[in-house]
Amino acid sequence: xxxxxxxxxxxxxxxxxxxxxxxxxxxxxxxxxxxxxxxxxxxxxxxxxxxxxxxxxxxxxxxxxxxxxxxxxxxxxxxxxxxxxxxxxxxxxxxxxxxxxxxxxxxxxxxxxxxxxxxxxxxxxxxxxxxxxxxxxxxxxxxxxxxxxxxxxxxxxxxxxxxxxxxxxxxxxxxxxxxxxxxxxxxxxxxxxxxxxxxxxxxxxxxxxxxxxxxxxxxxxxxxxxxxxxxxxxxxxxxxxxxxxxxxxxxxxxxxxxxxxxxxxxxxxxxxxxxxxxxxxxxxxxxxxxxxxxxxxxxxxxxxxxxxxxxxxxxxxxxxxxxxxx
Ligand code: NAI
Numbered sequence: 539x540x541x542x543x544x545x546x547x548x549x550x551x552x553x554x555x556x557x558x559x560x561x562x563x564x565x566x567x568x569x570x571x572x573x574x575x576x577x578x579x580x581x582x583x584x585x586x587x588x589x590x591x592x593x594x595x596x597x598x599x600x601x602x603x604x605x606x607x608x609x610x611x612x613x614x615x616x617x618x619x620x621x622x623x624x625x626x627x628x629x630x631x632x633x634x635x636x637x638x639x640x641x642x643x644x645x646x647x648x649x650x651x652x653x654x655x656x657x658x659x660x661x662x663x664x665x666x667x668x669x670x671x672x673x674x675x676x677x678x679x680x681x682x683x684x685x686x687x688x689x690x691x692x693x694x695x696x697x698x699x700x701x702x703x704x705x706x707x708x709x710x711x712x713x714x715x716x717x718x719x720x721x722x723x724x725x726x727x728x729x730x731x732x733x734x735x736x737x738x739x740x741x742x743x744x745x746x747x748x749x750x751x752x753x754x755x756x757x758x759x760x761x762x763x764x765x766x767x768x769x770x771x772x773x774x775x776x777x778x779x780x781x782x783x784x785x786x787x788x789x790x791x792x793x794x795x796x797x798x799x800x801x802x803x804x805x806x807x808x809x810x811x812x813x814x815x816x817x818x819x820x821x822x823x824x825x826x827x828x829x830x831x832x833x834x835x836x837x838x839x840x841x842x843x844x845x846x847x848x849x850x851x852x853x854x855x856x857x858x859x860x861x862x863x864x
Contacts, residue, residue, distance in 0.1 A: 543621065545562055550608075557782070647668075673855040696776065801822070802820065
């Protein structure tokens with residue numbers, strides 16, 4: 539039998555976790571032959587709720603579930619973790635300034651980065667979902683100097699999947715036929731979903747759609763503001779689709795993409811003019827548990843403009859937390 543994989547999830551009492559944990563325990567993350575141990579972190583006042591979720595997990599009698607840890611101590615949650623999905627974050631409350639939001643989250647991700655540094659497997663794969671996801675991942679990475687920087691990633695996959703769905707509907711093709719989509723930059727409305735290289739059954743989607751006004755005025759705003767549209771309609775933020783994207787991100791990173799492109803927020807190696815270390819959404823392929831950024835994509839004038847907007851936003855977030863990292 540395989541040794542169980544230790545999967546830490548933070549924000550375990552929250553709504554994304556409620557869609558995520560059951561799927562991990564069911565084998566959707568790592569395959570139906572890999573047992574998992576869930577290591578769940580939340581704040582002290584939320585542990586009772588985590589207990590309730592775990593009662594339900596127990597009641598599913600998942601064959602692959604080899605254990606559950608419940609804790610409010612990040613070092614316990616991350617002990618020997620092979621995978622850490624950091625969902626818990628401080629939401630923006632009414633009247634809260636962006637700087638305060640950044641600072642509140644910086645404090646959380648500094649502690650969690652240090653705990654990962656101390657306790658996790660040296661190969662731990664970290665996915666930050668909690669917003670501002672890219673900058674939170676950046677802070678965790680900077681707070682974990684003994685772990686390879688490349689282990690820290692942020693979730694752009696929900697934007698990627700949202701874009702795939704919009705493109706498939708517009709072009710009248712199956713979503714499963716789409717290849718080579720790239721989502722660049724920050725997980726925020728400034729992200730740039732770039733379908734210039736995208737194909738369906740080998741045919742160019744850009745040529746098939748052939749509508750630059752739709753790209754600029756409909757597609758990009760729809761994908762960028764999708765989170766807000768869901769809050770408006772549902773009264774709650776995206777949760778099941780966010781959990782699904784987290785599963786896609788980690789599963790592909792671990793099990794590979796067979797040459798296919800996925801979008802991941804990863805620490806820049808300096809390519810595409812993004813300063814080293816900034817966690818930037820890029821197209822990547824995954825193989826043998828490692829991701830490789832797709833290189834050599836030319837940026838046209840429009841793409842350069844969009845690229846700059848999202849990069850500038852990330853640079854200003856990094857600047858906003860610089861003092862807290864000293
Ligand atoms: P939620 O409010 O339902 O749950 C958050 C949970 O995190 C709560 O149980 C809370 O107690 C916990 N938490 C807060 N601080 C914590 C800490 N320091 N350590 C451990 N746990 C902590 O929120 P929901 O809907 O589950 O969303 C979680 C985060 O994911 C939010 O920041 C949201 O903005 C973000 N998100 C990101 C997406 C992406 O594409 N990257 C998509 C959708 C949501």
